[in-house]
Amino acid sequence: MYTQALNTSDADDRNVEDATRAAAFQARIDADDRIEPNDWMPAAYRKTLTRQISQHAHSEIVGMLPEGNWITRAPTLRRKAALLAKVQDECGHGLYLYAAAETLGTSREELVDAMLTGKAKYSSIFNYPTLTWADIGTIGWLVDGAAIMNQIPLCRCSYGPYARAMIRVCKEESFHQRQGFEIMLTLCRGTDEQKAMAQDALNRWWWPVLMMFGPPDKVSQHSDTSTKWKIKRFSNDELRQKFVDATVPQAQFLGLTIPDPKMKQDEAGHWVPGPIDWDEFKQVLAGNGPCNRDRLAARRKAHDAGAWVREAAAAYAEKRKRRQFAQAAE
C-alpha cells in the first residue's frame, strides 16, 4: 500500500530488549491499549512505525504531483476548486503524518531527506502518469478507495498518534473517493468520447491499483511482528480481495469493463482477479516506473528552490529573537 517497502525483513535490527518490559508492552497491546510517544516501546517497534508512518507521509506528498498535474486544467470552476482542495488535503495528511512520525524521535527534515535521496520509499502507484481528466476521477475512485481499505484498520493501530491521524485521514479520503466516483459517473453519462476516456483510465490504473496492496501473502516477507504488535490487522491478499469485491459492482454500475478477462466470481461470491504481473511491480519499486524519476525530480526541485525561503525565515526568526532579548535587557 502506501508503505510497500516494509515488505522486507527486519531481523538484523532487532535489539535484545528488557524481557520484563517487553512482556508488559505486549500485554498492553494484547489488551488493545494504545501506546503513546512517552511510553516504553521495543526499538524495533519504534523503527517499524517510523518507517511505516514516514513512508505513508511521503506517499501523501508525492501523491500531490499526479493530481496536481490537472489543477490548472480542471474542466469547470467547481472541479477546479474541488481538486485544489483535495490535493491540499493530501498535503495536510502528509504534514499530519510527519508530525506523528516525529513523536517517535526522528525529525521531519531527516525523514524528508531520506525520501529525496531515494532511501525511503513511497507508494508505487504515484509513479504512473495522469494523462487525461478521467485519471483524476479514477485516482479518487480507485487509488483513494484502495487507500481507505488499507487505512481503516489502521485507525485501530496500537500506536496512538498514528491511529488518531488515520481517523481524520480516512474521513477525508472517503470524501475524495466519492468525489472521484462522481467524476467517473459524470464521464460515463457523458459523450462517447468521455466514456472512452473513463474506460481508458480504468484500463491503465486497474492493475497498478491492485499492486498497491503489496505482494501476495505466499511470497510476502512481512514479519509476523507487525501483526503481533497490531500495526497490521489484515494480510495483503485479504485487503486486495475486499477491494476487488467492493469495486466490481461499482464498475458495473458505471458501465465500465474491468480489464481482466480472467476474472471470475467464485462460489462464495468473491471476484477473483486473474494473475497480477508482479514483475511490473518490482520494476516500479526498483525505480523503473514511468514517472519515478519525474516525481523525485519535482520534489527535489521544490525542496532546493525553497531552500533560500526557509533560510530567510530562520534568519528572520533569529534576528527577531535577538532584538526582543536586547529590548528586554534595556
Added chain:
Amino acid sequence: MAVANVEISETPLVLYTLRRADDALILGHRLSEWCGHAPTLEEDMALANMGLDLLGQARELYTYAARVEGKDNDEDKLAYLRDVRQYRNLLLVEQPNGDFARTMVRQFFHAAFADLYWRAMMQSKDATLAAIAAKSEKESAYHVRHSSEWIIRLGDGTEESHHRAQTAIDDLWSFTGEMFSVDGSEHGLIDAGIAVDPVSLYPQWLKTITAVVNEATLALPASNWMQQGGRGGRHSEHLGHLLSELQSLQRTFPGATW
C-alpha cells in the same frame, strides 16, 4: 472543431462584476500553480488556501455577472469561453509566479488593495455585491496578514531573500497603478453608490504598503510610470498561455458536461 467564444453584453454592471471576477480567477489560478511545489508544506497549504478563497470569489462574481446579463451564460462559460481580449483582469494578477518572493509581493500588493476594496464594497447599494464583499473581506484580511509577514521575513531575512524581495517589488511596482484607475464605464456606478471608487483607497493602501516595506528594510521604487490595459483586454503575453491551459478541456470537447 473550434469552440466559439461567448458573446457578452458588457453593460456597466456586468463589466464591473466581470473585472473583479477575472482578477480573482486569474490570481487564484496562479496560486494554484504552486500546489505541490511550495518551499514548505505549511506554505503549500497556505497558498492553496488563498487560491481557494479567490476561486470561490470568482465563482460568486461570475454567477452574479451572468445573472445580471440575463442571457445564456454561466460561471463556466464566462471563465472558459472568453479569449484573452475578452478578459478584464488587472495586469498585476496575470504576472507569472516567478520565485516565492515575486508571488508574495504580487499577493501583498493585490491583497492590501482588495481588502480595502471589499471593505468599502460592503456599503454597496447592490445587495449581492455587498454580500460578496462581506465574505471576501474576511479572506483578503488573512491574505494581507500572511503576505505582509512574508515580505518582512524575506526583506529582513538573508541577503539573498532581501535581494529577491527587492527585485520583485521593483519588477511588479508598475502594475499597481492600474488598481486605482477608473474608466467611463464605472463612473455612473460609483455615483450611484454601487461601485467603489478606488482612488479614495489609494492613500490608505500606500500607507499599508509603505509601513510593511519599511519594516522589511526594503524600498518602494521612485518611478511612477504605471502600465495599463488589462481592464480593456490589452494584456501581457502571459495571460494567453494561462488561458490556453485553463480552457483546454472546454475548448477540446465542445459542449460536454464535466
